[in-house]
Amino acid sequence: MTGFRVSVPASTANLGSGFDALGMALGLRDELEFEARADGLVVEVSGEGATVPTDESHLVVRAFREACAQVDVKVSGLRLRCRNAIPHSRGLGSSAAAVVAGVAAAYAFAGRELDTDALQLAAEFEGHADNAAAGMFGGVVVAWTVGTRYRFARLDPHPDVRPVVLVPDVESSTKTTRGLLPATVPHADAAFAAGRSALAVHALTRDPALLVEALDDRLHEPYRQPAWPATSALVTALRAAGVAAAVSGAGPTVLALPEGGVLPAGVDTSGFATRPLPVDLAGVTVAPLG
Known part of the structure; x- marks a missing residue:
């Protein structure tokens, strides 16, 4: 060829x-x-x-x-x-x-x-x-x-998993955000992360109603918040509105998994381009x- x-x-x-x-x-x-x-x-x-x-x-x-x-x-x-x-x-x-x-x-x-x-x-x-x-x-x-x-x-994935990504204009470096992570985390946070990551597999494939709880994190997102404060604020606002949300990879994009694939009204997404993606x-x- x-x-x-x-x-x-x-x-x-x-x-x-x-x-x-x-x-x-x-x-x-x-x-x-x-x-x-x-x-x-x-x-x-x-x-x-x-x-x-x-x-x-x-x-x-x-x-x-x-x-x-x-x-x-x-x-x-x-x-x-x-x-x-x-x-x-x-x-x-x-x-x-x-x-x-x-x-x-x-x-x-x-x-x-x-x-x-x-x-x-x-x-x-x-x-x-x-x-x-x-x-x-x-x-x-x-x-x-x-x-x-x-x-x-x-x-x-479960057919009801319908991602929406919110992409800001600013960029983020994986090397930089990894540098913000601590060498160790409290045992309680490690146990929390283990439970939530296991739950995420179940929620993504079997029961999307559990996604809000499943995508909660203490392992890396809190430590990397200084790299993208607007991203962190949007994740918090979406979760407060009942939408499963997390930082996508090393950020600064936000991954949202709203019910029906549509974000609720009232969440301020200014500064982010909203893109539904299957x-x-x-x-x-x-x-x-x-």
């Missing part, structure tokens, strides 16, 4: 207390074309993140090169076209989507189906598997590690360039 078209969804992670463990794919997609050339690299980017590097340091290219080496396929020259819809540095898995796209394209050139080794590649590159597994396989995911191996379980069930898709 001379090339492939790759479509990869956004994702939201943590889902309350499920820090680095729970993820969910969202119906907002980056579209990429990988075309083999005799030599050289051409990168064209439009949409979100159009100012990113267009050389070998581009994240998609780096992931693609690493995955090609791992699956023993050689693509000497490459034309990469990226039409990005996922906002960058907003907690919606844009970097995970880039990595997943690169890995999926390398597997396609090698004539291989995506598997657990593909997730291992993407998660190692990304640093954790929650966003990567959601972007690769869709739906709701639970991610964990066994030694150095990343593992995941994919679950189908749960994406397909994950990354790959097709030959026509």
Whole structure:
């Protein structure tokens, strides 16, 4: 094949207390074309993140090169076209989507189906598997590690889970927000987080009526509030109005799961763009360039 078209969804992670463990794919997609050339690299980017590097340091290219080496396929020259819809540095898995796209394209050139080794590649590159597994396989995911191996379980969400994301103009750095986390937390808070993350799995897949309680968190959101005070205030306001809400990934986007997929009147969302998005069930898709 001379090339492939790759479509990869956004994702939201943590889902309350499920820090680095729970993820969910969202119906907002980056579209990429990988075309083999005799030599050289051409990168064209439009949409979100159009100012990113267009050389070998581009994240998609780096992931693609690493995955090609791992699956023993050689693509000497490459034309990469990226039409990005996922906002960058907003907690919606844009970097995970880039990595997943690169890995999926390398597997396609090698004539291989995506598997657990593909997730291992993407998660190692990304640093954790929650966003990567959601972007690769869709739906709701639970991610964990066994030694150095990343593992995941994919679950189908309840049909009444209808996400709404509220995206501010400001960006947030995962590295910065992780730096705000303490080395230890009180045992009571750890127990609270364990119960809420387990409840979140049940609520997302079986009983959405429990989502307000399930998405409550003491493990990371309170410590990272100084990084995005407006985000934290909006989460608090939504929860006070009876809406299940949490910080999406490292923020500053807010994930809301309102009943019926509609936010109630009276909650001040100024400064945030409101976007209803379905749960994406397909994950990354790959097709030959026509």
